[in-house]
Amino acid sequence: MMKIEEIDAINFKNGKPTDTKEKVVKDETITLTINGNISRSMSAIEDSLKEFAVGYLVNENMVKSLKDIKSIEIDETKINVEIDDTLLKTNETVLCSDSAGGWRSKIKEVNPVESDFQxxxxxxxxxxxxxxxxxxIWQATGGxxxxxxxxxxKFVVKEDVSRHVAVDKxxxxxxxxxxxxxxxxxxYSGRMPADMVIKMTRAGVPILASNAAPANSGYNIxxxxxxxxxxxxxxxxxxxYNNQNRILF
Known part of the structure; x- marks a missing residue:
């Protein structure tokens, strides 16, 4: 599937405008529907959608593990999942931490990750x-x-227009x-605020590394x-920052 398109642009350099073609990343509106009644839509690259769905459900505390997911069906840009219905009755399920929902200030429960990994x-x-x-894609478009x-x-890399979706994948x-x-x-490439760090706690990943800075909210989480x-x-x-014993110098 083509993930890059070329568009018309004007390049201005050294005082001179020039007609040019620029490569841009091709994103789509992806809709994830859970049990037919909870829906999330976001801009994302249309690939690795099964990985995204699983990562999203775990990272947003909608499921605890793969066995809680009954089915995943993907129809182009639409993802339909069925999960254990009892999990939808918890407050943390509805109050997702993704930035699109603006829920990071409403995170009520953070379970510490117990890991001796270094x-x-x-x-x-x-x-x-x-x-x-x-x-x-980033090298070609910067997008x-x-x-x-x-x-x-094993080292697996995914790209997306959304830092959240890339990490979910x-x-x-x-x-x-x-x-x-x-x-x-x-x-990954991106800041480390609360809504990103909470994904690590829910997935049980002990270390998050980035070329960017943490926010105070991320440090507190x-x-x-x-x-x-x-x-x-x-x-x-x-x-x-925090539990520096996991990093060996």
């Missing part, structure tokens, strides 16, 4: 460069966020492919959820 800071420095090297999940020797991939999320980490944040991962430097 990773070398040198590996993280290498992985952020590898992440950029694998961001093919995507890129996220990766690392488990043992890699976590969903990990769940579908038997990754031990307690012994994995997520590395990281403390409550026992998540290690690695920010400003650029070149040969980074900052480590």
């Amino acid at each position: 990773v070398s800071v040198l590996e993280l420095i290498d992985r952020i460069e590898e992440l950029k090297d694998n961001a093919e 995507t966020h890129v996220a990766g999940i690392v488990f043992e020797d 890699v976590i969903g991939y990990g769940i579908l492919n038997g990754f031990d999320l307690n012994n994995s980490y997520v590395i 990281a403390k409550k959820g026992n998540i290690t944040l690695v920010g400003f991962l650029r070149g040969q430097r980074c900052n480590i």
Whole structure:
């Protein structure tokens, strides 16, 4: 499926305008419907939609594991899922943390992630460069966020116009492919506010690394959820926030 299109543009450089063609990422409105009555729509790239659905359901606390998902049906840009109906009766299910819903200030419960997983800071420095090297759509258009999940020797990268969707896709991939999320980490391009860090606590991922900065809200969720944040991962430097023992120097 074509994920990149060319559009007409005018390039202005050195005082001179020139007609040109520019590559842009092709996104669609993706609609996720849960049990026929809860619907979410968002702009996203039309690929890895099963991974997205699984990651979204776990990261938004609608299910606890893959066994709570009864079915996933994908019809082009529409995703229909059936989950255990009893899970829809909890407050946390309705009050999702995604930024589109603006729910991050309403997160009531954060369960700490218990994990002794550790990773070398040198590996993280290498992985952020590898992440950029694998961001093919971003390299062509500059229009995507890129996220990766690392488990043992496996490193899987997904791109999307939404940082939330990119992270949902890699976590969903990990769940579908038997990754031990307690012994994995997520590395991605984007800030680390509460609505992103809460995804890690719900999925059980102990480390979130980024080339960008944490927000105070994200740091507070990281403390409550026992998540290690690695920010400003650029070149040969980074900052480590909370439970720094997980990072080996």
